[in-house]
Amino acid sequence: MTTLFISDLHLSPNTQDITACFVQFMRNEAIHADALYVLGDLFEFWIGDEDRSEFALLIKNEFKTLVASGVPCFFTQGNRDFLVGQRFAKYTGVQLLGDETVIDIYGRKAVVLHGDTLCTQDTQYLEFRAKVHQPWLQWVFNKIPMFIKKKIVAKVQSGIRDEKEMKSLDIMDVTPSEVIRVMEAHQVDLMIHGHTHRPDVHTFEINNHPMTRIVLGDWYQQGSVLVVNDSNYDLQTRPFFNQSI
Known part of the structure; x- marks a missing residue:
């Protein structure tokens, strides 16, 4: 048996190839796993748990079916889907994790996280993150009508694209000292994260002790899955197919 890890799919109604690959993965592969961990940015942007669109229902039902089959699923919020909340969890059966969570993988402890908090040089993003994670601001956003939310999200996404084009790759990568700090704080020798799109x-x-950091890949041109069993781990890819859902 295996435990599977994915992140940075950036699913949206406009990415049919990615969505089709995800659905195939859920129905043909995740269904046979011991557990599935989604480490953030499953969505290009999750507008809120009250989203009743056909696309949102499709994705939620895939998780609901998987969990109902007996496969536990765990979800860490990313920088694009930090609004995934308790209503999503209640409907799907997915268990929401904190920003940093220590898990046991076949007898080995590991810390899992999205990875954005490791990029400490990207101070502009971290300031934005601190603002949007304030509970009162999220409460206010959730009360806004859906059509206004979509306009706000479109503006935010445009700003994110412009900022990324201006930032150096070094700024958007993890800070090694922060990786070490987090691993030492949790007393683990294995870290698994996404966010940087650098699988x-x-x-x-660290102090003569071997450590491992596994970076998950994005799903822009192909699927990316970390497959872990009781003896090893393997970063694998999944091809896209021209298929409808």
């Missing part, structure tokens, strides 16, 4: 397995040492 890789990094090995290093």
